[in-house]
Amino acid sequence: MELKPIIEVNDLHFSYKNHKVLSGINFELNRGEVVSLLGINGCGKSTLIKLILKLIHTDADIKIDAEDLKSYSHKDLAHKIAYIPQYNNTPFNYQVLDMVLMARVTKLGFFAQPSKKDYEVAMAALEKIGMEHLKNRAFGQLSGGQKQMVLLARSIAQEVNTFIMDEPVAGLDYGNQIRLLELIDSLASEGYTFLKTTHYPDHALLMSSRVVVMHEGVIVADDAPEAVITKEMIEKIYDIKADIVTHGEHKRCLPIFEKSRQKDLHELTI
Numbered sequence: 437m438e439l440k441p442i443i444e445v446n447d448l449h450f451s452y453k454n455h456k457v458l459s460g461i462n463f464e465l466n467r468g469e470v471v472s473l474l475g476i477n478g479c480g481k482s483t484l485i486k487l488i489l490k491l492i493h494t495d496a497d498i499k500i501d502a503e504d505l506k507s508y509s510h511k512d513l514a515h516k517i518a519y520i521p522q523y524n525n526t527p528f529n530y531q532v533l534d535m536v537l538m539a540r541v542t543k544l545g546f547f548a549q550p551s552k553k554d555y556e557v558a559m560a561a562l563e564k565i566g567m568e569h570l571k572n573r574a575f576g577q578l579s580g581g582q583k584q585m586v587l588l589a590r591s592i593a594q595e596v597n598t599f600i601m602d603e604p605v606a607g608l609d610y611g612n613q614i615r616l617l618e619l620i621d622s623l624a625s626e627g628y629t630f631l632k633t634t635h636y637p638d639h640a641l642l643m644s645s646r647v648v649v650m651h652e653g654v655i656v657a658d659d660a661p662e663a664v665i666t667k668e669m670i671e672k673i674y675d676i677k678a679d680i681v682t683h684g685e686h687k688r689c690l691p692i693f694e695k696s697r698q699k700d701l702h703e704l705t706i
């Protein structure tokens with residue numbers, strides 16, 4: 437039996453008032469994939485994710501598990517997909533364990549208190565990513581990297597198989613970036629599915645099963661990492677010089693620093 441995609445987007449067009457952001461987007465996320473979504477600032481990655489998660493209204497043809505997105509409540513969606521947004525500031529200073537327990541809310545009835553099982557699931561999720569020692573710390577006092585890990589634990593406690601992460605390594609130090617990628621890789625090998633945006637073609641090369649490139653609101657490439665992340669693509673999309681090199685069993689992407697090139701602020705593509 438052919439498995440239906442977890443996410444299916446057909447001919448999606450979207451504008452913020454008169455500002456056209458997405459044109460003719462066709463996209464699928466299949467079970468077990470790790471898909472990296474690449475593209476320069478403002479090309480529409482977060483907007484696409486927000487539309488898929490119903491955080492922005494659309495009448496477009498989007499299906500989740502073969503059902504029309506319009507038929508899903510936010511609670512229904514939370515039973516299918518866990519979302520880790522780009523910025524993670526909560527106005528309340530919850531303890532870490534309480535933050536992870538929040539993942540259980542969609543499974544509880546009105547006014548119900550978390551059960552012993554909910555606590556066990558939350559603790560198991562923290563243990564899975566090696567963050568159990570933080571359980572009594574105030575979430576707001578954690579570092580950016582620790583917060584990101586705790587939010588990943590919260591997604592695991594949601595007991596879904598699909599994760600959408602917007603810039604998961606943003607703000608993480610060099611080591612934590614790699615540790616988070618390794619964690620995603622290890623979860624993927626257990627059968628979890630990931631859609632993640634990234635500004636690092638090198639990370640996309642290291643651990644994706646598919647790479648999708650967006651440019652000016654259009655998908656311009658969607659294929660295996662090594663087919664998509666080429667010297668030509670990086671130079672065209674990011675307007676820099678780059679090389680693809682082989683290191684061990686991996687292809688790596690190296691941007692080339694051109695000292696002689698005159699820069700002015702107008703050249704920044706933001």
Ligand SMILES: Nc1ncnc2c1ncn2[C@@H]1O[C@H](COP(=O)(O)OP(=O)(O)OP(=O)(O)O)[C@@H](O)[C@H]1O
Nearest residue numbers: 452453455457475476477478479480481482483484
């Ligand atoms: N709420 C909004 N109202 C109006 N325009 C918006 C809104 N959110 C985003 N935009 C615009 O839509 C375009 C796409 O933004 P989006 O956040 O989807 O890009 P992105 O690819 O995720 O960028 P980044 O890599 O910088 O996070 C940009 O031009 C942005 O200014």
